[in-house]
Amino acid sequence: MSINVRVQNADFCQAEEYLKLSNASNCGAVITFTGLVRELVDGDLQMLHLEHYAGMTEQVLEQLAQQAQQRFGVEQITIIHRVGSLKLNEQIxxxxxxxxxxxxxxxxxxxxxDYLKTQAPFWKREVTSTDSYWVAAKESDRTAATRWTEGTENRVAS
Structure with a gap:
């Protein structure tokens, strides 16, 4: 079992990360998710700026990956999160x-x-053509994370 956590400014290559994961022993499935910078409702996003608490962020992500490995018995987990200024459609x-x-x-x-969105110390600032503001945590993200403590998501059939 292994964990790979990176917080970085540079972009990443999904294909390379997939290949690394597909070489895991006892691997019958590789699941990936990639989040992108998306447009605002009013269509005026110029940039998304992400900040983090260096050191603490990596520690939180590492602990989160360890919890997922213990809970679901998976072989490998990779978490890559970008920081800095990102443009529309860039990978986050x-x-x-x-x-x-x-x-x-x-x-x-x-x-x-679900837990990354609610527990990892990242802060997002949206920049538009007329304004710049910090993004507040969403209630929907908190709700998604609580389902894992209710017991219904604990059971995973093979």
């Missing part, structure tokens, strides 16, 4: 899971993303 986050079975892989990937 990659979560990849190598698992023995697809259900465990999908569950681990969802678990990581």
């Amino acid at each position: 986050v990659f979560v990849g899971v190598a698992a023995g079975h697809r259900k465990a892989g999908f569950a681990a990937c969802m678990f990581v993303m």
Whole structure:
């Protein structure tokens, strides 16, 4: 079992990360998620600026990946999160899971993303043509994370 966590300014290559995960022992499934900078409702996003608490962020992501491995029994987890200034449609986050079975892989990937959105110390600032403001945490993200403590998502059939 292994964990790869990176917080970086540079972009990442999904294909390279997939290949690394697909070489895991006992790998029957590779599940990946890539989050992108998306346009605002009013269509005026110029840039998304992401900041983090260096050192603490990596530690939180590492602990999150360890929890997912223990909970779902997956072989490998990769979490890459970018920081700095990003433009529309640029990659922000990659979560990849190598698992023995697809259900465990999908569950681990969802678990990581749900908790990453609510527990990792990242801050987003949206820049438009007329304004710049920090993005508040979404209630929908908090709700998604709580489902993992209710017990219904704990059981994963192989």
